[in-house]
Amino acid sequence: MFRRPFKGGAIFLVLAALLILGACGTKTAPGEGTGPAGGESKTDSAKPETLTVGASQEPHAQILNDVVKPKLKDEGIDLKVVVFQDYVQPNVKLAEKELDANYFQHIPFLEKTNQEKGYDLIPVCGVHIEPLGAYVAKGKNYKSAADLPDGATIAITNDPTNQGRMLLLLEREGLIKLAEGKGASATTTDIVENPKHLKFLPMDAPLLPRALEDPKVDLALINTNFALQAGLNPTKDAIFMEDKTSPYVNVVAVRPESKEDPRIQKLCDVLLSDDVKQYIEEKYQGAVVPAQVRY
Template identity: 55%
Template sequence: MKKLLVLLASALAFSAHAADTLTIGATAVPHAEILEVVKPMLAKDGVNLDVKIFNDYVQPNLQVAEKRLDANFFQHQPYLDEFNKARGTKLVSVVGVHIEPFGIYSKKVKKLADLKSGGTVAIPNDATNGGRALLLLDKAGVIKLKNPNDILATPKDIVSNPKNLKIRELEAATLPRILDEVDLALINTNYALQAKLVPTKDALAMEDSKSPYVNIVVAREDNKDSPAMKKLVAALHSPAVKKFIQDKYKGAVVPAF
């Protein structure tokens, strides 16, 4: 009887310890892959990490705001700022994890100098990633912007377009799929990796490591400092995660810690 009581007490203690669940929305690559690395670490620390995969940049934020998710992991601060402003949400950054250098891709030319006059360039249609794409095109010498530091630049801010390129603004997730149909596409690294593109090999030009677009875990004010969230932060900044990012992505994704 005494042994039975001890076993029951142990089972209850374990159940209470493991009952803390953190539900996070993430894009599949590399965000969900990184979260899979920390799952066993968190399990040992009494947190069950439940990862929900998303293929867009809107629902993960809306569902955190609506308390259907505890947090998400897919975006950078400029995108979050623009989203909060446009949607009236009050989501906050919890921790920065990595940088995904943005790239220019093509199936039609091997280098940007070979780009033909009148070609089509596809960029993301959200304000921050669209601006980011235009800044990279400016830096690569393809176009010139009125202000080459304006992260919210739009095609209207192009002041020089020597090859008379047509700019198409499309949903970020669709860009790898239409790569055959355009001359250039500027693709977020998570979507490039999902499409089996190797940024360090396939991109004609990429942002350098000084990019300000650190990918962050995002939550609400009411839960950003919860015990489970603090454990997640510690796990994401562990040497094991840094090594995983460096070994798996080989420069296509860069640790930000």
Template identity: 50%
Template sequence: MSLSFKRKFSLLLATSLASIALFGTTAAQAVETLTIAASPVPHAEILEFIKPQLAKQGVDLKIKVFTDYIQPAVQVNEKHLDGNFFLHQPYLNEFKKSHKNDLEVPIAKVHVEPFAAYSRKYKKVADLPDGATVAIPNDPSNSGRALLLLSRQGLLKLKDPTNISATKKDIIENPKNLKFRELEAATLPRVLDQVDLALINTNYAIEAKLNPVKDSLFIEDANSPYANLLVARDDNKNSDAFKKLAVALNSPEVKKFIEDKYKGAVVPAF
């Protein structure tokens, strides 16, 4: 092999290796991973639906499922996760009050899960007895939501019937002498047989095989201010991956998926 040929071969080999390295780097950069916390139903199911679409756009969507309302927010706030999809604005507002270094920023409204009241013992609101025991969520935003819904049914009267942060101290009239049990939201379906009425978040109701449209005594309407949000951290809210995720969650395909799968138990908010 001549010296000239060796030089040409070495140059060609170096160029090829450089191209391979460049291509490999570009390919690695083309895929961005997003790890999103979500409640099992319907949030994780919706994310699973759009996961293949995002993969084609270079986003590797990893879904971390939580069964409570605390850790999904805490994990994002502590930068262990990129974002979450489970909460509504009133919940986020309450979370920010108790977490001074909160980093969470709402990116897009996705759906409303109409809050509803259920009973194993009674078929009509009018049948609730004097002194009935009512179970409601114990987190501030959802307990206020429960009281507002009870107020709209005439079961109690609040100082301000529009105050989403209402507490039991804001009740000024309680004609049926309702007794309240404040419990973690995830446990409410399990105590349904032990109380006269339980106000249950739709994601937990669906997991318990309760249909909010068919099985509830009463339910929020579609004008609820409690739209569930896609939330990012302040430091990654403008990333291309999050923009793609937000667009996917607000797509016609997701709207149809929600309408077909949940049949009114979950309502698109876009």
């Protein structure tokens, strides 16, 4: 009698062939994959470290994003820039460890904040100076300090540190005289001579550019970062400015335990580089002046 061939043997051969092919397909080349031979993948081991820095929009965040961020990326650091519109929150967030560093203030302001808030924040490097400028209000046509009329109203900051700085600038221009020895700590109560009977309108620093629209205001003294944000050109629009020897160097500030952090040191390395110096000089044309120092 004719018998049909047993199919079980054929099925066995097919299954064996598939197992052999599967083993070949999943074979790992030496030095690849995970485990003792290959270790972690290159992508995982090269994951960048994050560095979070708080900054004012102009020129601080601009410098960080345009020049510093790509250079730190080459160093394996992912720079996150958090922009603030005021002078209070960057130090609050740094003290509360929500930031690794901030870059927006000068040392007198930092010292005043530490004293008032009980912080112990420190500067690690100084990057630039922003000479303070005096801007004429809309509809007025003053060309110099001497043109200001009797009883003119000047908008100034209500921040004590920068208010003293503004009053020193007015004193330099011969508009007022301050009590002996007051210097940068001066307030409007320390004015001992005011021949033009000037009036002062203190306000939050970010609001000073808006004061130029107020018909009651004749002049506003504005920090350069807020002037730049408002579209003002300090070297062309200000009728007088601090000179380039201003001691108010803008610094990178950190908590004391972060001073030797390699990420912070690399941040300062880039900020103090010739590339950043050249960027500042070319972009801001004297409105911002490089002043590179490490503390």
